[in-house]
Amino acid sequence: MRTNLEIERVVEEYATMLLRVTFSQLNNRSEAEDAVQEVLLKYIEKAPEFTSEEHEKAWLLRVAINHCRNRLACAWNRKRTELDESIPALDPVENEVLHAVSTLPAKYRTVVHLYYFEGYSTKEIAEILHSRPNTISSRLSRARGMLAQALKEEIE
Structure with a gap:
């Protein structure tokens, strides 16, 4: 089980990076934010052990990319229409x-x-x-x- 300090550190250190990578996959800010939350929940639930910070970062990126791929592959996602959302x-x-x-x-x-x-x-x-x-x-x-x-x- 992760301590609150560990979770806070991971959120502060990697949340922006995860948001960028999930947005690059999903092209929708709110979907990307949801994906980041899911990735962080997996981090808390699985509580993997890492050999270094690079290993931790790579694990988070891998989970984020896989989560986005799964989200894009689901039938519901294929049948919906996107609203045109632009990021300034x-x-x-x-x-x-x-x-x-x-x-x-x-x-x-x-x-x-x-x-x-x-x-x-x-x-x-x-x-x-x-x-x-x-x-x-x-x-x-x-x-x-x-x-x-x-x-x-x-x-x-």
């Missing part, structure tokens, strides 16, 4: 980039988010996603190409 950005260019990233397929969005927003290397992303480093490199390369094309179309 600091400037129009940043908003265009965020929009372009949000339109990528989930497998590309995930690696782009982990690489550029969370600062993980391709090897670390491969470990988190249980993939090969070459697969992650390929996905990053394809995602960059898709983003370049989408942003080129936006500029024109």
